[in-house]
Amino acid sequence: xxxxxxxxxxxxxxxxxxANNNDLQQRLGFDPSQVSSLNQAINLDAAKLHPxxxxxxxxxxxxxxxESILSSEGSQNGFLPSRGFNDDLCYGTxxxxxxxxxLGGAYGFVEGIRNxxxxxxxxxxxxxxxxxxxxxxxxxxxxxxxxxxxxxxxINSSFGALKGKHDDWNSLAAGFLTxxxxxxxxxxxxxxxxxxxxxxxxxxxxxxxxxxx
Amino acid sequence: MSNVEADHTRxxxxxxxxxxxxxxxxxxxxxxxxxxxxxxxxxxxxxERRLGALSxxxxxxxxxxxxxxVWGGLFSTYDCAVKAVRKREDxxxxxxAGFFTGGSLAIRGGWKHxxxxxxxxxxxxxxxxxxxxxxxxxxxxxxxxMYDPNxxxxxx
Numbered sequence: 001x002x003x004x005x006x007x008x009x010x011x012x013x014x015x016x017x018x019a020n021n022n023d024l025q026q027r028l029g030f031d032p033s034q035v036s037s038l039n040q041a042i043n044l045d046a047a048k049l050h051p052x053x054x055x056x057x058x059x060x061x062x063x064x065x066x067e068s069i070l071s072s073e074g075s076q077n078g079f080l081p082s083r084g085f086n087d088d089l090c091y092g093t094x095x096x097x098x099x100x101x102x103l104g105g106a107y108g109f110v111e112g113i114r115n116x117x118x119x120x121x122x123x124x125x126x127x128x129x130x131x132x133x134x135x136x137x138x139x140x141x142x143x144x145x146x147x148x149x150x151x152x153x154x155i156n157s158s159f160g161a162l163k164g165k166h167d168d169w170n171s172l173a174a175g176f177l178t179x180x181x182x183x184x185x186x187x188x189x190x191x192x193x194x195x196x197x198x199x200x201x202x203x204x205x206x207x208x209x210x211x212x213x
Numbered sequence: 214m215s216n217v218e219a220d221h222t223r224x225x226x227x228x229x230x231x232x233x234x235x236x237x238x239x240x241x242x243x244x245x246x247x248x249x250x251x252x253x254x255x256x257x258x259x260x261e262r263r264l265g266a267l268s269x270x271x272x273x274x275x276x277x278x279x280x281x282x283v284w285g286g287l288f289s290t291y292d293c294a295v296k297a298v299r300k301r302e303d304x305x306x307x308x309x310a311g312f313f314t315g316g317s318l319a320i321r322g323g324w325k326h327x328x329x330x331x332x333x334x335x336x337x338x339x340x341x342x343x344x345x346x347x348x349x350x351x352x353x354x355x356x357x358x359m360y361d362p363n364x365x366x367x368x369x
Contacts, residue, residue: 087232094235097282131321139283143275146238146282185267 085157089150096149097142104141108134148198152178168206175202226293230286237285238278245277246270288314304342311338 112133116126156174160166179198183190223229253269254262291310296302315334319327 089239090232090235092235093239094231094233094282094286097238098231098234098286139276139279142282143279146235146278147242147275149235150239150242185271 085153085161088157089153092153093146093149097146100145101138101142105134105138107141108137111137148178148182151181152198152202168203171202171206172199175199226296230289230293233289234282234286238282240278240285241281242274242278244281245274248277249273284314284318287317291317304339304346307342308335308339311335 109130112130115133116129120126152174155177156166156170159170159174163170175198176195179195180191182198183194224232249269249272250266254266256269257265288310291313292306295306295309295313299306312331312335316327316331319330322330
């Protein structure tokens with residue numbers, strides 16, 4: 001069953017490692033385990049190398065990060081890791097969906113406990129009532145909040161990509177548009193109400209980000 | 214992570230669950246929009262097709278998203294748990310996680326339903342993992358035969 005549960009790998013004897021180390025030290029002229037930087041160990045002399053390498057200016061390091069929307073200001077919120085649009089969407093939606101699901105589930109739990117039929121002694125019936133209420137409230141709230149989060153993130157990231165930077169105005173506008181789209185088939189008044197509400201939520205999120213950073 | 218087998222394109226374990234929840238939910242919503250949009254369009258009378266598609270999307274797409282999201286998030290949670298217990302990463306992780314996911318989602322349907330669902334979900338994940346391995350082997354360049362300069366000429 002070791003393929004299923006994994007097996008403890010045997011430890012390599014320390015003496016072999018030490019002997020290896022000694023051998024290496026004699027061959028290389030320095031102790032490899034003491035080296036913290038390649039520059040000290042090799043002691044690069046730029047003059048000895050080919051002039052075409054242009055090493056007089058010192059060693060240049062590779063820029064792995066690169067130019068992206070990530071390096072534009074205000075793209076990190078300080079709570080969740082983000083490498084761009086995809087991470088923003090996944091983490092944002094996941095956080096909002098999970099919170100709303102738990103909140104709705106908790107509400108449904110309380111509601112379920114209140115609505116247990118009087119006089120039932122059957123544990124199965126009680127459990128079923130509670131579970132029914134949880135699965136009625138939790139997914140409903142979670143799904144609505146999740147859809148709102150997806151729309152918000154898509155609009156917010158589009159604004160960020162168009163403007164080249166992420167700021168509070170993007171966030172507020174994205175919140176406004178999200179709320180308006182969410183209730184767009186219900187008429188002007190609910191649209192305005194939900195847009196205002198979502199703008200408020202976006203403003204609160206911006207405030208939390210500012211307080212935390 | 215010190216594990217050589219680890220997949221470094223994904224985030225470290227407890228955090229990746231949130232990302233998987235969100236990603237699966239988003240995928241489900243987009244897929245649900247397409248699916249129920251077409252379904253609502255086809256099932257509506259002429260003249261109300263666009264409205265029918267819209268109302269079908271509004272009613273059903275978030276539900277599809279929710280189902281996908283819960284499946285993906287639960288799978289990711291079990292995957293992390295299995296990784297923590299087994300301390301290795303191989304196709305068995307996904308199969309075991311799929312087995313538990315299928316079982317958990319069907320747990321309200323009774324023992325038999327739970328068992329059948331768990332087994333079929335595990336088999337499905339096994340098929341997916343198998344297809345992934347086959348794809349990997351197919352995409353990998355074949356080993357080139359090397360010329361040995363010291364080889365004896367073949368006697369004829």
